[in-house]
Amino acid sequence: MPLDEGGLILRDSEASRAPILDVRNVTRVFGRGETRVYALRGATLSVGAGSLIALKGRSGSGKTTLLNIMGALDAPSEGAVFYGGRDGSRMSEQQKNEMRKKEIGLIFQSFALVPYLSAFENVELGLRIAGAPASDRKRLAEEALSFVGLAQRMHHRPQELSGGEQQRTAIARAIAHKPKLILADEPTAELDSRMGKQIIEVFRELVGTLGVSVVLTTHDPHIMNLVDQVHALEDGRIGSDTIKRV
Numbered sequence: 001m002p003l004d005e006g007g008l009i010l011r012d013s014e015a016s017r018a019p020i021l022d023v024r025n026v027t028r029v030f031g032r033g034e035t036r037v038y039a040l041r042g043a044t045l046s047v048g049a050g051s052l053i054a055l056k057g058r059s060g061s062g063k064t065t066l067l068n069i070m071g072a073l074d075a076p077s078e079g080a081v082f083y084g085g086r087d088g089s090r091m092s093e094q095q096k097n098e099m100r101k102k103e104i105g106l107i108f109q110s111f112a113l114v115p116y117l118s119a120f121e122n123v124e125l126g127l128r129i130a131g132a133p134a135s136d137r138k139r140l141a142e143e144a145l146s147f148v149g150l151a152q153r154m155h156h157r158p159q160e161l162s163g164g165e166q167q168r169t170a171i172a173r174a175i176a177h178k179p180k181l182i183l184a185d186e187p188t189a190e191l192d193s194r195m196g197k198q199i200i201e202v203f204r205e206l207v208g209t210l211g212v213s214v215v216l217t218t219h220d221p222h223i224m225n226l227v228d229q230v231h232a233l234e235d236g237r238i239g240s241d242t243i244k245r246v
């Protein structure tokens with residue numbers, strides 16, 4: 001019987017059946033008194049293995065807050081989050097850090113690449129932070145950059161790459177350590193529609209070939225047509241117009 005890091009004992013069948021991420025009735029409140037803001041009010045979402053999911057919603061609807069909680073960068077005020085069956089509230093900060101480094105890949109809108117490092121060096125730095133052994137880093141970085149179609153451009157710095165290539169470098173950095181879950185906050189917002197579509201194709205291939213799950217936020221209706229599920233956030237709730245395509 002596997003003993004998970006949070007100390008919960010799971011039966012084999014339960015462990016394999018558990019969604020990779022389960023957000024249950026999560027409320028997140030910021031501030032106190034008159035400045036109190038409910039960023040999430042009872043949001044529930046389950047992410048199965050190998051799914052490509054979009055979160056949509058107007059500005060301030062709680063998308064980034066939900067993504068941060070999914071990535072264990074933030075914790076709910078009420079409700080529960082289970083990471084692969086592990087109850088987040090029973091995990092220490094160190095356990096969450098380890099999980100984040102090994103099991104989750106984060107991609108931000110602004111790419112967050114180090115400007116004076118090449119694409120390869122940016123990905124290698126990410127692997128170093130994730131604790132990948134030195135002997136594996138070169139191979140893993142090259143594999144990830146080839147996967148996103150940057151084998152020929154990996155020794156260029158971000159400023160010598162197009163917006164789409166920079167975003168693909170950020171994806172390579174997020175996938176190089178082979179996480180189970182990728183969380184991407186508006187990954188296509190700064191790209192034109194053709195490049196945005198290419199990025200979704202990279203995610204689609206990750207989901208199809210490696211069984212990774214991707215949750216992204218977007219305002220773009222074209223992107224929503226390309227994913228498996230679209231969940232609408234409205235005033236901190238996951239609304240009834242959730243569309244499921246699978």
Ligand SMILES: Nc1ncnc2c1ncn2[C@@H]1O[C@H](COP(=O)(O)OP(=O)(O)OP(=O)(O)O)[C@@H](O)[C@H]1O
Binds near residue numbers: 031
């Ligand atoms: N650290 C914080 N302190 C106080 N209020 C916050 C904090 N983070 C978010 N909020 C508030 O919570 C609400 C939800 O914010 P969030 O960033 O999750 O929305 P969003 O849907 O991602 O918006 P956008 O599309 O503009 O990025 C907003 O009203 C925001 O002002």
